[in-house]
Amino acid sequence: MTDLKTLVEALIFVSQEPVTMERLQAVLEGVPAADIQSAVDGLVADTGAAGRGIHVIRVGGGWLFATKPDHDREVRKLLQIERKNRLSSAGLETLAAIAYRQPVTQSEVSAIRGVDSTGALKTLLEKKLIKIVGRKKAPGNPLVYRTSDEFLLYLGLNSLDELPSEEEIAKILEEEKAVDA
């Protein structure tokens, strides 16, 4: 019998999107979920250890291979990407407003930020971090936006439930106030 761990590794390797437990179960017919889970856990631990340039990470509700952070500089050099493409603060703010208030329209996002967000929305759409999910039944039938699966991947989240919670946000605010005081 093939080693389940190497089998799972191969499946995750060939996939460009996170491989979910459901997908693994569908492929590995008849293998108990608990066995698959322990194989994946073993794989995550193995690749996470020193001596490997890539590791299996849990993201977007599944598992995916990613390079280790230490190698960022050389990877970018190979790909000829000069600088890290972080989102602008306007972009991140817009993304956060959408993430927490979705589904939302452009004018709702703009109202939260107090700033016209048309341009930021367009950029986020181009980056595929958000998607249009329909139109609102309201005057003008404005487009309605949601965050995409790529958004989860981008921030290393498994689901929207993993967005910073009310408590975490409250903690940050308290810390900021403590600094100001």
Added chain:
Amino acid sequence: MPENAAAIPPVEETALPPSAETPDGYQVRLDVFEGPLDLLLFLIRKKKIDIHDIPIAAITRDYLGYLERKTEINLDREAEFLFIAALLIYIKSQMLLPRETDLAEGEDPRRVLVDRLVEYERIKAACSLLREREDVQILQWKRDFIPPLHGESELEPVELSLFDLAESFFLLMKRRAAENTRTIRGRDVSVEVKMKELVGLLQERHMIDFLEYFEAHASLEEALIAFFCILELVKSRVAVAVQDELFRTIRVWLRKDARRTAAHD
């Protein structure tokens, strides 16, 4: 609509961090703020004011103070800042109005603004947490995010053989011969000169359209030399010739690894 912070020139050259203080208060560059709510939050924090009990008159004065310092006007952004200024003044006027009965709990005229500020403050705080996540994730390259080494390619490009190129070329020449019966004395062009010109063009434009490039040549001789140059570049793996799909135009570009070396040749 421009939304980037750089759209507004600095109010005070010297006030780079938003907290640089001067005798008459703080000097702030408006462009460090994401918008009017960001500015308001900054003022509220600076004065250590309770967000639920904002002294509207004082805050409005500060707020307008920043707007007045601006030397140039950017209407897009200006309108957003002025809107909140108007809201502040409206709230103040509401508070000044004599009323027959006292306002009930929750009926504070400041409520609309406070709600917005509280929500915005939370989004800002969430942003700092999300930024931390981004900074961790951005270092870990996933295959999904790795861009193709050759840039734009929703279509599956086909790398062409020399024969494909030659076929296209002869087709073109046939077309040209049919429409051009005059004899034109060509300039004397050497392969060497043409090669330099071509590499220069490829470097400048990154990509050329095969057919377009040959059509642009006045004489058959020159076009022929250019064609040899391209064949040579493809053969020596300096350039790639690609066709998106059958019967589409053929594009030529320098291989990325060859770009630097070609520049020295």
